[in-house]
Amino acid sequence: MKQGKYDVVVIGSGIGGMAAAVELSRKGCKTLLIESKERLGGRFSTINHEGFRLPTGAILIHRDGYVIKLLKDAGIKPEFREVPRLFYRIRGQEYEMPQKGRLRILLEFLDKAEVERGKLAGNVVREVAANMLLGGMGQAIMKPTSDRSLTFRDWLLQYTDNEVVHEIFDQICSSAIMAHSWEIPASEFFLFMAKSEGQRDLYVAPQGNLNIVEELAKTVRANGDVWTGCP
Structure with missing residues (x-):
């Protein structure tokens, strides 16, 4: 966990926090995204249980919704069904x-x-x-x-x-x-x-929502950092 100076600190990597961090990073702000859990995404994430990928909250993604727009603006093309x-x-x-x-x-x-x-x-x-x-x-x-x-x-x-x-x-x-x-x-x-x-x-994400937030996190890391396990 490296130290540094940041323009903005976003607390929580749920889809709201992640979206804010992505947009700030894309606008040139050096952004630090902090998550208390080891897993990103909050209620928009995935856990593995007995070989199955299970959602932590959100299951469905709407074709014309803000999640799709966020991904498109960030140049991310995950698999949807x-x-x-x-x-x-x-x-x-x-x-x-x-x-x-x-x-x-x-x-x-x-x-x-x-x-x-x-x-x-x-x-x-x-x-x-x-x-x-x-x-x-x-x-x-x-x-x-x-x-x-x-x-x-x-x-x-x-x-x-x-x-x-x-x-x-x-x-x-x-x-x-x-x-x-x-x-x-x-x-x-x-x-x-x-x-x-x-x-x-x-739509659903066959690889799980965690795959989506991890792709979004790469956008944040390109102009900042993402820390997990920060109680």
Whole structure:
């Protein structure tokens, strides 16, 4: 771990910190990126378990999202594969999502599963779908900088406190936006879903997300340093 003088120090190598470090390096700033773990990437990384590459958080990468733009701007061309079929496992049963209307269908599956268990009154689809698909997404497109004080979890609590519904949407937030439902503004979730066409432009990195962040780290090292294992 060599010492030196730097223009900027970025703490944390999650995709946000990594993106900041890459952009600063590309603009000529001598940048030091510090990570507490031995592994780069935070919730946008990969671990090996019994021979399998497992994501630490984010699973999906959107074709027109900021991760793709970041890689393109940095001149990095990692391998991606499209996700032709998307499944959710709910209460031990797998449900395949159609190409269109995935959120609505997902809500219907949740509604049916929970009504059968006596956990819902059968109004989740009507309430959430109407307010999210018709209201939230449209408002987010028209006013992308609207109120950011209401988290997505708090928004969803207005319509249901059902644990499974919240777990499913938290999984969507974590796997696609790299943040929990209580960490992101509701408006950010709506804007993301609207721009991604309801999760229809999905990629995965077959070599794992860690491969991507390690390539990005090379850009930082070209004009600075990356330190890991810094508690």
